[in-house]
Amino acid sequence: TQLLEQSPQFLSIQEGENLTVYCNSSSVFSSLQWYRQEPGEGPVLLVTVVTGGEVKKLKRLTFQFGDARKDSSLHITAAQPGDTGLYLCAVNNNDMRFGAGTRLTVKP
Amino acid sequence: EADIYQTPRYLVIGTGKKITLECSQTMGHDKMYWYQQDPGMELHLIHYSYGVNSTEKGDLSSESTVSRIRTEHFPLTLESARPSHTSQYLCASSEYIPAGELFFGEGSRLTVL
Numbered sequence: 001t002q003l004l005e006q007s008p009q010f011l012s013i014q015e016g017e018n019l020t021v022y023c024n025s026s027s028v029f030s031s032l033q034w035y036r037q038e039p040g041e042g043p044v045l046l047v048t049v050v051t052g053g054e055v056k057k058l059k060r061l062t063f064q065f066g067d068a069r070k071d072s073s074l075h076i077t078a079a080q081p082g083d084t085g086l087y088l089c090a091v092n093n094n095d096m097r098f099g100a101g102t103r104l105t106v107k108p
Numbered sequence: 109e110a111d112i113y114q115t116p117r118y119l120v121i122g123t124g125k126k127i128t129l130e131c132s133q134t135m136g137h138d139k140m141y142w143y144q145q146d147p148g149m150e151l152h153l154i155h156y157s158y159g160v161n162s163t164e165k166g167d168l169s170s171e172s173t174v175s176r177i178r179t180e181h182f183p184l185t186l187e188s189a190r191p192s193h194t195s196q197y198l199c200a201s202s203e204y205i206p207a208g209e210l211f212f213g214e215g216s217r218l219t220v221l
Contacts, residue, residue, distance in 0.1 A: 031207035039148070042198050042212025050207060086148060095166060096141060096202070096210055100150035 003027065004089055004099035012105040016078050021102040023089030024071040032072050034063055035098075037086040043098075046074075079106045111135050114199050114213035121189055122221050129184045129216045131199030137211075138204035140182040144168055145196050145215075154197075157182060158204065189220045 005024045013019055023032065031050040035043035047056050049065035049072060056063045060083075062075040076083055088101045112133040121127060133140070138159040143151040153166030155174040163174050171193070173185050182201075186193055197216045202208035 033207065033209075035210075040215075042200070042215060043151075043210070044212070045209045048207050048209070088151070090210070092207060095153055095156045095164065096200075097153065098143075098151045103148055 002100065003093065003097050004091065006087075006089060006099040006102050008102060009100065010103050010105075012107065013079055015080055015106055015108050017106075018075070018077050019079055019104070020073055020075045021087055021104070022071065022073050023099055025091075026070065027091075027093075028069050029091045029093075030069070031092065032065060032069075033090045034072070034074055035088045035090060037088060037101075038084075043086075043088055076104075079104075081106045081108050112199065112201055112211050112213045114197075114216050116216055117214065118217050118219075120219045120221065123188075123190055125189050125220075127186050127189055127218070129197050129199075129218070131182045131184070131213060132180050133182075133201040133211070134180060135201060135211065136179065137201035138179065139202045139208065140176070141200045141202075141210070142166075142172075142174060142182070142184050143198045143200065145198055147196065151198065155184065189218075191220045194218060194220050 033048045034046045037043040047063045052069045053067045054065045060077045086101045090098045115130045141156045142154040152168045157176040199213045200210040
């Protein structure tokens, strides 16, 4: 069983559309991170959420940490082709564990 | 910009060869990690370290070894490479703090023939 379940696994949308991707677990975490990875590169941190119910905004990206600190969502408004990439959630569970990711493609 | 470097970036070798993938960081980070990732797929934790002389196994570690003799250096060794080892290997480091940001290298893409 995966520690972190991400959905959807794949998402292909048109430029300008909105989307939400999810990261779920049965475990409670003190914090959760979202990373974005482009082909041929390592993941880069987007945000860290630490408080249940917390909402953080990064330009067109909105991150939410669930009240019970078991899940998180990433919402992108008016997606652009530059948003294309692999979106990964991660938690520090003594080591650093990643979900399987959501592969997002935004078509012009 | 992250100061973490991996060499080689690309490597093609034959079955049975011994290889070492190098990873160095200049940020003074205590924690370092190795992940294996097939293209576009999830990251699997292979090994990690809390600091000098500390090494821990992850999920896919049984066929590789690591060492941490110096803070800045965390090499990964495959004693006998097999085609199933063909993959991308990503090294990362972070401060030893809760929710510390991981900084990744550009990866080493290994092909075993």
